[in-house]
Amino acid sequence: MTISPSANAQTSQTIVVKIGTSSLTSANGQLALSVLARLVETLCQLNRQGHRVILVSSGAVGVGCARLGLTERPKSIEQKQAVAAVGQGRLMRVYDDLFTVLDQPIAQVLLTRSDLMQRARYVNSYHTFQQLFNLNVIPIVNENDTVAVDELKFGDNDTLSALVASLVGAQWLFLLTDVDRLYSADPRANPDAEPITWVQHLGDLDIDVGDRGSAWGTGGMITKLEAARIATSAGIRMAITNGQTPENILKILAGAPLGTQFAPKPNPSNARKRWIANGLRPSGLLYLDAGAVRAISKDGKSLLSAGIVEIEGDFQAQDAVVLCDRNGQEIARGLVNYNHHDLQQIRGRRSSEISMILGYDGAETVVHRDNLVLNPDAVGSDMKPMVEGEYSH
Numbered sequence: 437m438t439i440s441p442s443a444n445a446q447t448s449q450t451i452v453v454k455i456g457t458s459s460l461t462s463a464n465g466q467l468a469l470s471v472l473a474r475l476v477e478t479l480c481q482l483n484r485q486g487h488r489v490i491l492v493s494s495g496a497v498g499v500g501c502a503r504l505g506l507t508e509r510p511k512s513i514e515q516k517q518a519v520a521a522v523g524q525g526r527l528m529r530v531y532d533d534l535f536t537v538l539d540q541p542i543a544q545v546l547l548t549r550s551d552l553m554q555r556a557r558y559v560n561s562y563h564t565f566q567q568l569f570n571l572n573v574i575p576i577v578n579e580n581d582t583v584a585v586d587e588l589k590f591g592d593n594d595t596l597s598a599l600v601a602s603l604v605g606a607q608w609l610f611l612l613t614d615v616d617r618l619y620s621a622d623p624r625a626n627p628d629a630e631p632i633t634w635v636q637h638l639g640d641l642d643i644d645v646g647d648r649g650s651a652w653g654t655g656g657m658i659t660k661l662e663a664a665r666i667a668t669s670a671g672i673r674m675a676i677t678n679g680q681t682p683e684n685i686l687k688i689l690a691g692a693p694l695g696t697q698f699a700p701k702p703n704p705s706n707a708r709k710r711w712i713a714n715g716l717r718p719s720g721l722l723y724l725d726a727g728a729v730r731a732i733s734k735d736g737k738s739l740l741s742a743g744i745v746e747i748e749g750d751f752q753a754q755d756a757v758v759l760c761d762r763n764g765q766e767i768a769r770g771l772v773n774y775n776h777h778d779l780q781q782i783r784g785r786r787s788s789e790i791s792m793i794l795g796y797d798g799a800e801t802v803v804h805r806d807n808l809v810l811n812p813d814a815v816g817s818d819m820k821p822m823v824e825g826e827y828s829h
Contacts, residue, residue, distance in 0.1 A: 449607040450569075451482060451685075454492040454597035454663075458614040459679025461495060465502035467530060475612075475682040476534040479574060482685070483540060488569045490604065492577045492597040493531070499523035524578065531576055541573045546580035552599055552715040562707075565604050594659040598666035598674075602710045608689070609667045611660055612679035618643070618657065618696035635698045638665055664698045666714045669811075671704030673697065705809055713769055713809040716756035720749025720776060721764075722802070729761050732768055733810060738801040739770070741790065744783040751776050759803065770808035773799040 455475060462468050475491075482489050497509060497516055500523025510516040528544050535542045545564070551557045568575050579596055594611060601609040619629040620643045635641060638661065660676055667674045677684045677695030684694050705713065724732075728743025739759065751757060752775045759768040772779070779802065782790050787800045 448486040448488070450488040450490075450601075450604055451608045451610070451689075452490045452492060452597055452601040452604070452606045453479065453610045453612065453682075453685065454593055455494065455612040455679050455682070456593065456614065457494040457498045459612050460493070461498045461502070465498055467495070467499060467502075467527075469530075471680060471682070472530065473534055475679075476531070476538065476540075478682045478685055480535070480538045480540045482689075483572070483574060488604075490565070490575050490577060490600060490606075492593055492600060493527065494578070494593045495527050496520040496523040496578055499527045528576065535574070541571070543568050543573045543575050545575045545577045547577060547596065547600075548580045549717070552603065552711070553717065555711065558603065558711055558715055562603055565600075592659045594663040595666070598663035598672075599714055601667055601672050602670040602714050605670075605707065606672050609663070609672050609674040610685050610688070611663060611674065611676045612682055613660070613676060614679060615676075616678040616695065618660070618676055622657075632696050633693055635664070635696065638668065638698070668698050668700050669704065669713065670710050671700045671702075673700045709809045712756060712771060712807060713811065716769075718749075718758045718769060719751035719755040720747065720757045720772070722747055722757055722759050722772070722779075723762055723764070724759060724767065725762065729767055732759065732805070732808060736805060738805040739803040739808065740787055740800075741779070741782045741802050742784060742786050744779070744802065747776060747780055747783060749776060757803070759808075766811050768808050768810045770803035772803055774802060 453475075459471060460468060479489050479491060497520050500519035500521070501507075501509065503522050503526055504519065506519065510519050524546075531542060545568075547561070551561055565575060577596070577600055579593065597611065598609060600606075615623065616631075618632045618635070620632065621629040623629040632641075632643070641661070643657075664674050675685075675688050675695045675697045677688065684692075688694050688697070704710070722739070722744050723746035724739070724743050725745050728739060731737035731743065732739055745762060749757070751772060753773055754771050756769060757772045758766055759770060760766055774782070778794055778798070782793050782798075785793060790800075791797045
């Protein structure tokens with residue numbers, strides 16, 4: 437299958453590269469130094485070409501396990517946090533030594549989900565990355581495992597890398613993993629699995645992604661496809677390629693049909709709407725009648741109380757919610773202007789009745805169109821959207 441031409445590799449771009457634990461470490465949990473050296477050399481070459489580069493690196497828990505002589509990944513979050521604290525410093529020391537050989541300064545950036553959920557911290561994170569770029573520094577990002585609690589975890593670095601790419605407005609996201617590309621099924625278990633080199637529309641994929649990551653990683657193809665959803669909806673081109681050969685990044689940027697590449701969606705949302713769509717976790721569901729679905733998806737209108745037929749979730753005003761049709765198919769996400777209790781009272785009623793029902797002058801709209809992001813990939817899905825508390829980690 438022919439792959440669409442890549443952007444000119446000589447044009448300055450923002451590039452986010454994520455490497456997984458399985459690519460960073462050997463079977464006994466020790467760091468694969470030869471892979472790390474080639475990765476560092478590749479990132480430095482990209483930087484010398486004028487690109488702005490971010491590395492999202494897994495491996496803190498795996499390296500901590502090796503340092504402490506543990507033979508399996510910790511199960512409890514408390515033990516995992518302690519082991520990550522041991523491994524993160526050792527991992528950064530190795531990176532610093534390798535980058536220093538090539539005279540490239542780096543910075544450690546540790547994030548939790550709350551850093552991207554709160555608007556002020558989200559904007560501050562953006563400015564931090566921009567200043568690091570201005571200083572010719574390559575940021576190395578990881579989840580702050582040592583302090584993150586379960587409900588504030590990204591859960592995997594595939595998702596983290598896509599959210600960081602969306603935050604900084606990257607042009608490319610590369611996921612370096614232990615397979616060379618996406619397949620129709622797990623090639624380790626199914627010898628008939630077909631390779632997939634180009635994905636124009638995620639909704640057209642019909643594959644068996646399984647539920648197995650590597651022994652040390654937390655991901656798998658499910659998380660990589662979620663990363664692709666986040667990235668492509670933000671107008672970012674994504675590629676999955678083998679982490680053992682990080683120099684493939686340079687070849688892909690030059691137009692080589694390597695790995696699996698995902699086409700970015702045209703006309704992506706602005707930065708604020710990307711934050712609403714991807715940075716926030718929905719706290720509730722609003723089920724809409726056909727007229728409201730048409731108004732927001734076709735006519736570009738705000739959501740009014742009259743079009744809401746059912747509500748789920750215990751949310752507050754300005755929380756993120758998922759907007760669905762009557763069958764539970766996701767239409768959009770947005771910031772709601774009423775809490776669950778008040779919205780339950782005014783759903784199905786005209787805006788002119790709100791003040792009489794609630795006893796105060798509330799907003800005319802339930803979700804204003806400026807705070808609403810359509811989610812076309814979810815339309816037509818028979819999967820009920822997840823809300824806060826239903827996410828797996």
